Amino acid sequence: MNILNRPRRLRKNETIRNLIRETKLSVEDFIYPIFVEEGTNIKEEIPSMEGVYRYSVDRVLKEVEEVESLGIKAILLFGIPANKDELGTEGYAEDGIVQKATREIKKVFPQMYVITDVCMCEYTSHGHCGILLENGYVDNDKTLEYLGKIALSHARAGADMIAPSDMMDGRIEYIRNCLDDNGFKTVPIMAYSAKYASSFYGPFRDAADSSPAFGDRKSYQMDPANTDEAMREIELDIMEGADIIMVKPALSYLDIIRRAKDNFNMPLAAYNVSGEYSMLKMAVKEGLLDETAILESLLSIKRAGADIIISYFAKDVAKILK
Ligand code: PBG
Secondary structure (H helix, E strand, O other): OOOOOOHHHHHOOHHHHHHOOOOOOOHHHEEEEEEEEOOOOOEEEOOOOOOOEEEEHHHHHHHHHHHHHOOOOEEEEEEEOOOOEOOOHHHOOOOOHHHHHHHHHHHHOOOOEEEEEEOOOOOEOOOOOOOEOOOOOEOHHHHHHHHHHHHHHHHHHOOOEEEEOOOOOOHHHHHHHHHHHOOOOOOOEEEEEEEEOOHHHHHHHHHHOOOOOOOOOOOOOEOOOOOHHHHHHHHHHHHOOOOEEEEEOOHHHHHHHHHHHHHOOOOEEEEEOHHHHHHHHHHHHOOOOOOHHHHHHHHHHHHHOOOEEEEOOHHHHHHHHO
């Protein structure tokens, strides 16, 4: 046969396939989320997230040591407080759970890049991401004051980067000003810019005990049906001073990741969320899929345009790539 173009020539063996590979996963692409909880001597597996645990501060150090030894250079901290109230008071307490964990981790592992999630839902008794008005609607501008306090307390504890995940309007600018006015001009903000009201956060809400007590998050998180709106949200965050933009979730939103990468000359993070993790983890555990399915799906996130992948799979990836 006279076939001029034979794409299979470049698939002949591993060497040539490696030479022409366009996208490569590296452990350095990853941020590993860690849950810290008040108390002592706690290492408790999250029932809905096989292989992911909640740690008390005294035991999280061992986990960070393992993470570091695997070559993972950045972690994202989530806190579970001892007590919740209407105003999420423990969220901005100087001795709050994330603040304590950040101080301890930075003391023992100064090279570990510690990012803190700034939100209120883990700290409020009603489980919403802000301060409520009487009618149950989240009061945007009042919430900003609290987000500013939370962000500042994280920076004071030594956080390397702040990651607001609340989806209030104007929060990036508000938090940027709080940080700048208090001597934290060099602390960057990674903004959860296009964060959708997703069912894929289910296992996380188990882990962080942060399900809303009533209603849902649709009055602040985005409608999964929308794309243009995501671009507007990202644009606003950039104008307000975001250093890194984020799309969340990742796997059902690869089109958003691609469009964000094409539209903005910004470092782009994608959050491979708890539901995406648990689905795949279960399928591999049950033998329905091979472990390489994990790498394939994470690769798709990078191929779509993400520079940074936040994933509960980070440790698995590090082990597989080694
Ligand atoms: C806090 C927050 C959530 C997640 C990250 N930050 C939960 C939510 O918005 O309900 C989800 C992460 C995951 O599912 O892995 N607002």
